[in-house]
Amino acid sequence: MNHALHFLSPAKARPRADERARARRLTHRDLPALLDLEHEKWNDVQAASQEQLRERIDTHPDLAIGAFCAQSGRLLASLFLRPVADDFHRSAHTWEDCTLLPAPRTTSTLFGISLTSRDQAGVLALFEFIWPYALKRGWRHIYLGSPLPGLRDWMDAHPKGRVENYVYAQRRGLPIDPQLRYYGSRGFAKIVSIKRNYFPHERSLDYGVLLRRTVPLSVFGPLWAAVSLATVKRVTRPLIALL
Template sequence: MDQTFRFLSQIAIRPLADERVHARFLTDRDLPALLELEQEKWTDVQAASRAQLQARIDAHPDLAVGAFCSRSGRLLASLFMRPVADDFHRCVTSWEDCTLLPSPATGTTLFGISLTSRDQAGVTALLKFFWPYALKRGWRYIYLGSPVPGLRDWMAAHPEGHVEDYVHARRRGLPLDPQLRYYASRGFDRIVSIKRDYFPHERSLDYGVLLRGTVPLSILRPVWSALALPTIQRIAHPLAALL
């Protein structure tokens, strides 16, 4: 443990660099920009309302993050999360179920209510920003529910096939489905369960896949709990390639 502290302390002296995208926790003032992003990226059925966005920020202000263009201030990506029990995936069938579960008093698991983006640099900024907070708070796992937008066309071409076959199909070692492949590239590579009627999504035939990602270096929880957040932020910056 002493060697780990010395290693982290050496990394911590490196300065943080400015970037063209910056991330921060969301507030009520961001609601117009959030609504615009929702309406751009989701259908009327899928998009969150102003009241829903407000409720997410109010419920967990430390788990609502936005990424913004440093020049224009335009919202590039948003991420909303909530605490869940470690075994929550066993008792849910839909995205709505995941959002309505009672929050546990303690735990190490988060559920990503939504990840919405118009710029991939925004997603990267969200992950980099939240990582130190996740380490400090002791979060170990983050779950996301993913659509499978290639499913409808695949089923049309393989009428005898099964949804499970498509979800687990690989091409050159990566998921066949483009959305699952994207999430796998961001660390959400563990397929936990496949849910029918998970969320309205025509190309996915309303199926969703619960994916689990592990917060990098979260196994060192005793170390992070002993360090101040600014120190963890300085440590995390040069290690961001792990995300």
């Protein structure tokens, strides 16, 4: 299987995301569900406020996406993206920096302000939803900032160790940090930079890592630009099913 398509492929014997979850763009009507998810997964310092969530939806409505349970309608995952300069990671040092940088006129890069989930099927549905739009708009790379929830314990056990050693450490070919391992399984395997004081997260000692993945099939950018979005969706839909 093409590694670039890995995050679009569910594991064997697992239902496809579109059987368990439906993704769509978020609206103000989703704010109560978004707040509930934020406070379930983040503490009071980390969680976005209602005003912040509203602003994210209003600023980039096409890049504010939620995945909902196909049966109950419960919010399973949310994803907020924004366009950034292709070299934004050189000047942005904190998560807040990444969210405040001015949006460039043209870019091939998106930054994930927030990816929050209570179900992996929801995460899969989010990326299946954004894939054809990313191809049509010419976006090639998506960045996410990851915490390092195993760092504090590792540093306690290795008092002379360096953060870089932990970030790049692997076991059986996979990162030892559980969050890096999870994002790597979704295609975000490229470690671009390690940021000190990136985001308040006690177990990560406030460190974060910027990760990058390439949008599958984005190398054929001129082709996607020449056809309609409906055509892009028709092309990508069976590819997901055949993986």
